[in-house]
Structure formats: C-alpha cells, structure tokens
Amino acid sequence: MKSTSSIPKTEINCQVDITGSTTEIKLESMSMSRSKLQNSKIDERHILFKDMKENKKILGLGVVYEVMKNKNPMILEQTTKGEGSAKILVINVASMEAGGKVECKQQLKLDAGCVLGFKVHPLYLKTTKERTAKQFMFSDGMPELEESVADDFPRLKRRVEAELRDFGDMDQSARKLIWVSLYKTLKSPQDLYELGCMLEEGIFTGSVSRSVQDLLQLLGLDSVESSDAHDLVKPIGFLVSALSELNEEVVTLILDLDDEVRGQVLKLVEGVLEQVCSLDDGVPQKSGQFSENTMRMATQVLASCGLKLAGDSLDPSLGFPGHPDVTLLALYILLKGLDKLLGP
Known part of the structure; x- marks a missing residue:
C-alpha cells in the first residue's frame, strides 16, 4: 500500500437546504429600555467585568432582547460536493466516484422551539478612572456596516x-x-x-x-x-x-x-x-x-x-x-x- 502526504487539488461546493418556510418561524421579544441599559454602569468591581479580563474567550457582555424560534420541527440538510485529482475513501460518510467526485450529505433535525437566531444589545463598559466603550457584538438585523x-x-x-x-x-x-x-x-x-x-x-x-x-x-x-x-x-x-x-x-x-x-x-x-x-x-x-x-x-x-x-x-x-x-x-x-x- 502506497501513501503520499501531498494534498490533492479540489473544488468544494456546499449547499444548505431548509425544509420549512418563514411562516414556521416566530419572534419573541422582551420590553426593555435601551437608554437605561446604556446609562447603567458596570465597573471593575463587578464579577462579570473581572471574568472578562481573565478569560480571553469572553468577547463582551450583552442582553438578548429578541429570539427567533421555529414553531414546528425543521430539518436542515447540508450537501457538500467536491471534485479533485485524488482518490479518497471515507467510510460511512461519503461516496466517491471513479472520476474523482465526492458527495457528502448531513442532516440535522431541529425540534420545535429551537432558537435559530437572536439579537443582542451590547453593554458598554465603564471604568472608575475614565469612560471606555467597545461594542463587542452587533445586531444581526442591521446591514453589515463594518x-x-x-x-x-x-x-x-x-x-x-x-x-x-x-x-x-x-x-x-x-x-x-x-x-x-x-x-x-x-x-x-x-x-x-x-x-x-x-x-x-x-x-x-x-x-x-x-x-x-x-x-x-x-x-x-x-x-x-x-x-x-x-x-x-x-x-x-x-x-x-x-x-x-x-x-x-x-x-x-x-x-x-x-x-x-x-x-x-x-x-x-x-x-x-x-x-x-x-x-x-x-x-x-x-x-x-x-x-x-x-x-x-x-x-x-x-x-x-x-x-x-x-x-x-x-x-x-x-x-x-x-x-x-x-x-x-x-x-x-x-x-x-x-x-x-x-x-x-
């Protein structure tokens, strides 16, 4: 058996299909005063602020004020297709044709009531010495203005x-x-x-x-x-x-x-x-x-x-x-x- 460490040149296409329609989606919102949130102060003494400084995985603090859920069970299906010069065998996952084509399908079934997306209102951080502010998260409802x-x-x-x-x-x-x-x-x-x-x-x-x-x-x-x-x-x-x-x-x-x-x-x-x-x-x-x-x-x-x-x-x-x-x-x-x- 002969093997090589070279990486074959491939072209991969991925497609995601959703079984369902937007009528099966519902929005749940909470009433909140954004101005009060922005005027509230989280200083260095707060435990969450300390965790942010010590844990690099924490990007910021925010309040989830709107969630999008599916009303009924939903199926997400991802199809990945690739084409290249190498012959690859992936057991129980993908099927390979002789011409070097591969197709892989994955399905994910979501029960009713799963959270599909949400909006987050960022909390601005203030220190006792000077005001500092960084918006770590952006609402996904607005266009992507960098x-x-x-x-x-x-x-x-x-x-x-x-x-x-x-x-x-x-x-x-x-x-x-x-x-x-x-x-x-x-x-x-x-x-x-x-x-x-x-x-x-x-x-x-x-x-x-x-x-x-x-x-x-x-x-x-x-x-x-x-x-x-x-x-x-x-x-x-x-x-x-x-x-x-x-x-x-x-x-x-x-x-x-x-x-x-x-x-x-x-x-x-x-x-x-x-x-x-x-x-x-x-x-x-x-x-x-x-x-x-x-x-x-x-x-x-x-x-x-x-x-x-x-x-x-x-x-x-x-x-x-x-x-x-x-x-x-x-x-x-x-x-x-x-x-x-x-x-x-």
Missing part, C-alpha cells in the same frame, strides 16, 4: 446613499407605489420579518400576508420560478433592515411630519450621527441652526426611539464616540430612505 465605517462618517454617509441611490432613478408615482406597499407591512412585525427573509433569499416561498405578497410581486419575486429580481430588491432590503430596528410609533411620527420639517429632522439626526462617529463628544450639536418646531419634533422622534438630545454634550443613549447606537443608525437610514421615496 466598524471601520462606523467611525468614519463620510464613508458611512456615502455607503447609505449608494444603497438607496436606485430610489432616486424612479419617477414619483413608482416611488409612491413602492412605499404604499411597504408601509402596509409595518403594522405587523411578523410581516416585516418575513419580508426581510424573502428579500434576502430573492424568491417567494411559503404562505405570506397579502401586503408582503403585493410588494414581492412589484419586485418580480412573486413565484419560486422568479429568476430576474428587480434592481430595487437591494435598497428595499436595506430599508427593511432599518425598519426592523424601529417601532411603529417612530414611523408614524415621522410620516406625520410635512416634507420640510422631515427634511430638517433628517439634517439634525445626520449632524448628531456625525458627532457620534467623530470620536469627539466635546462639541455638542448646535441647536440654534434649527427652528423651535424642528427641535421639538426631532426630540420627540428620538425619544420614541429611546434616544435623548442633551444640551451641552452627547447623551450616552446616542452611543459613544466611534460607536453610534444601532437605533440612531437605523433612524438615519429610514429618514434618508423616506427622503428618496417621498421626496419630489
């Missing part, structure tokens, strides 16, 4: 505008039609979640509500056979991910504003976000450049998100220098999206 972008506002702004640019290429009637269909899904968190899943997968699967179905039809995703998705799938998915971080009260408040006031609130929120990203909390946002009505409405909108405008410094609820609160970022994306969809 930390390097979060502390560079010009890059973040360009990224958001690029994601929403396609809205500006539509005529006003088409933009209004998209928004009307999207707005109908906001009354149901389950509908909003299902819509996010459909946009991510790019196909229509399972039984969904009429409002979700109407929007998917506009995007050319109304059947399993859909192959050519509309260019608006990406920007709408981006907007939906932001909406999933906000409550219905926030959206209602914003929609009740007239175009001029909403535009001013956008500028104010943009200015606050730029401050948080600037790594310098010493220069507060100048409120004098905005009208009393704009300040009042902006304060009300931010308060409904659990965020607060402070008079002489950045309130901790907005995040810490270089680490904007995920809700503030979601609010900015929503205001920018509405500016594109509802603008002239």
